[in-house]
Amino acid sequence: MQRGAVAHPDQAGGPAGQTPPRRAPELIRLQAVLRAARFHGIDLDVRDFAGEPDDPAPSIPALARWVEENGGTARGMRLQWRELVRLHDVPPVVLMFADGSAGLMVGADEAAGVVWLADPFASPEAPPVAIDALRLEAVWTGDVLLVRGQHDSTRPEPPVDFAWLRRLVLGERRLLRDVVLSSVVISVLAIFPPLIVMQVIDRVVNFHSMATLVSLTGLVVVMAVYEILLTHARREITLVLTTRLDTRISLAVFDRLLALPLEFFEREQAGNIIDRISAIYKVRQFMTGKLLGTFLDLFTLLVVLPFLFWLSATLAWMTVVGAALIGVIILLAMPTVGRLINRQIRAEMARSAALYETVAGIRTVKTLALEPVRRAVWDEKTADVVTASLDAGRMGNWVGTAVMPLDLFINRGIILIGAYMAITSTTSGMEAGALMAFMMLGGRVAAPLVSMARLIDDLNEVRAALAETGSVLNRPTETRALTTGLRPPLHGALSFANVCFTYPGASAPALDDITFSVPAGTMLGLVGRSGSGKSTITRLLQGVSRNYTGHLRLDGIDLREINLTYLRRSCGVVLQDNFLFRGTIRDNIIAGRPGLTLEDVVRAARLAGAEEFIERMPAGFDTWIEEGSTNISGGQRQRLAIARAVISDPKLMILDEATSALDPESEAVVNANLRHLARGRTMVIVSHRLASLVECHQICVLDHGQVVDIGTHAELLGRCAIYRTLWMQQNRLPETGGPPLATMQGDAA
Known part of the structure; x- marks a missing residue:
């Protein structure tokens, strides 16, 4: 194959006599996946791709994750040529090449022995x-990536419950099958040592047969080797199985958490959410620990129990009945124990929430000397946990005490009865060797039976933990809005028509019949008293709240019809208090666009006025930002947030009190940069400081959720009483009474 035709398609397809510049192999691979996804109606953006830092070429898992994050499905496979050439009428298939690039297979002809490859960068009309x-x-490495269309958005998301967990477990059918097969073989091998012991006692010891002893010794050694190897294999497979289940559960839980709307996180305590989500790991530990162990021991029970009945039906029935009685006792105590465990879990969650709140607000705790107050809260929560733990523990202790006589009978009493039967072997037929064999196998049977009975008790805690996790993850998510919808080119024209919105639980609407429109490229200021609806408008523009009435359009398209992920990535948002992640300055600036380069980072920092102070830092763009941004100033943090917002060159920018927490010098720097940032984009600026909005093309005055007036600064000073009052309050000096209104109007004009 000519490498230039497929591996480097930029070398082909151009005009005759011209040689296009060579493209990097990783870009070719990304473009191939982008073309395959576009065939299914999925629009990808290369700047959104987040690969592994140490992987020079985009890996199949990273590419599949890129597709799935945008609403499609993707699966990596390894094929042989004979399998590949049989793919006749299939959508485009991405073939991975050894140099890190890729080709796009658009057809195959098994009779001719060829496949048809398209240049990922060529026009769709170009021949393959x-x-x-x-x-x-x-x-070709043999690896392919199959891309499919979007998920069924009409199908409701399955609730997080035992059925959800069962589906995750059944996703590892092959490993489960291997574990079961190895467990069955080990269980069969477990029968032979007791048989050999029985023969040693009844035949070798009684008849002093050295030849039989040597033969049995050799058999024991051979079976021991097989059992050791099989046990090692089962442990290895079980380890892989539990690791994969852990990964499946962790990824599914985190994806579901990220799909929850922002409104939920604003209403709930962060510590409470974290503790409820962490409860799933109790379920994971139960499934990969006790449940899996008991499930495997069950095969031992099924294999060994018939052999016990063959040795002595009387002793075998005693063992089964004793374990059954243990199960009855646990079943009777289960409702009470379950209530106490639920109470204990809720108390522990409340204490964890108090701990998280204290750590998150430690600066306020220290500056206001709130240590005694927080200590009192912690003492109260700890007392609740201790009380609940004691009650649950005491109930469990009573259950354990009631079960213990039966447990002792199974492990010790049955042996004494067996000894009696061996002494009176003339009637029972129980010999000393058979008794030893029963003792060896009885423990293998009694332990699974008791474990199965006690497993019922463990289900209480697991059910409670799963219910707590489900109380968070089973809420309505934004998955459908994040993965479906239109992805039109945006310019920034905004139109509100009779928009009304009321927060859940509120008696009065936050927005009441909002109607106005601005063309693309407008600097729009939003002003008004506290609670007038300014921030609510910005929330609607970001898609945070979507259950409004009326029509909110962006470039003539209803905002609710636009893909939510695409909308948010197309908007740059800067808040009053912006969060920076622990990491380098560069990582924080490209947090939303991991595929961008250092040149893009520098350009964004220059637009935000942050390049100057970044270059003065010892490590420049690789300077490490500590947790809470304690090693940079508030003004520097705001400028980094602005750089993060503009790096994707959004056509719509939202600044919600972005300068209100800054000192005058930092505010002057940021405001000076806004004029440069506003070129070619629509800006919505919320600010209580009217001086920062004077240069806005339009200023919308809000009051009690309604539009009072909209116009320029000079127009509003002349005709809007609310705006004029706010301007006078902010510009009149208390000592002098301030300049007269006519002077201010003249200056503004």
Whole structure:
């Protein structure tokens, strides 16, 4: 195969006599996936791709995650040529090449022995190239990526419950099958040592047969080797199984958490949410620990129990009945124990929430000397946990005490009865060797039976933990809005028509019949008293709240019809108190666009006025930002937030009190940069400081959720009483009474 035709498609397809510049292999691979996704109606943006830092070429898992984050499905596979050439009428298939690039297979002809590859960067009308097996296998790794269309958005998301967990577990059918097979073989091998012991006692010891002893010793050694190897294999498979289940559960839980709307996180305590989500790990530990162990021991029970009945039906029935009685006792105590465990879990969650709140607000605790207050809260929560733990523990202790006689009977009493039967072997047929064999196998049977009975008790805690996790994850998510919808090119024209919105639980609407419109490229200021609805408008523009009435359009398209992920990535948002992640300055600036380069970072920092102070830092853009941004000033943090917002060159920017917490010097720097940032984009600026809005093309005055007036600064000073009052309050000096209104109007004009 000609590498230039597929691995480096930029070398082909151009005008005759011209050689286009070579593209990097990783860009070719990304473009191939982008083309395959576009075939299914999925629009990808290369700047959104987040690969592994140490991987020079985009890996299949990273590419699949990129597709799935945008609403599609993708699966990596390894194929042989004979399998690949049979893919006749299939959507485009991405073939991975050894140099890190990729090709796009658009067809195959098994009779001719060729596949048809398209240049990922070429026009869709460009003819594909026929490649045979010899030339393809010279560069093809055998890996392919299959891209499919969007998920069924009409299907409701399954609730997080035992059925959800069962589906995750059944996703590892092959490993479960291997574990079961190895457990069955080990269980069968477990029968032979007791049999050999029985023969040693009844035949070798009684008849002093050295030849039989040697034969049995050799058999024991051989079976021991097999059992050791099988046990090691089962442990290895079980370890892989539990690790994969842990990964599946962790990824599913975190994806579901990220899909929850922002309104939920604003209403709930962060510590409470974290503790409820962490409860899923109790379920995971139960599934991969006690449940899996008991499930495997069950096969031992099924294999060994018939052999016990063959040795002595009387002793075997005693063992089964004793374990059954243990189960009855636990079942009777289960409702009470379950209530106490639920109470204990809720008390522990409340204490964890108090701890998180204290750590998150430690600066306020220290500056206001609130240590005694927080200590009193912690003492109260700890007392609740101790009381609940004692009650649950005491109930469990009573259950354990009631079960203990039966447990002792199974482990010790049955042996004494067996000894009696061996002494009176003339009637029972129980010999000393059979008794020893029963003792060895009885423990293997009694332990699973008791574990199964006690497993019921553990289900109480697991059910409670799963219910707590479900109380968070089973809430309505934004998954459908995040993965479906339109992705039109945005310019920034905004239109509100009779928009009304009321927060859940509120008696009065936050927005009441809001109607106004501004063209693309407008600097729009939002002003008004506290609670007038300024921030609510910005929330609607970001898609945070979508249950409004009326029509809110962006470039003539209803905002609720636009893909939510696409909308938020197309908007740059700067808040009053912006959060920076622990990491380098560069990582924070490209947090939303991990595929961008250092040149993009520098350009964004220059636009935000942050390049100057970044260059003065010892490590420049690699300077590490500590947790809470304690090693940079408030003004520097705001400028980094602005750089993070503009790095994707958004056509719509929202600044919600972005300068209110800054000192005058930092505010002057940020305001000076706004004029440069406003070129070619729509800006919505919320500010209580009217001086920062004077240069806005339009200023919208809000009061009690309604639009009072909209116009320029000079127009509003002349005709809007609310705006004029706010301007006078902010510009009149208390000592002098301030300049007269006519002077201010003249200056503004």
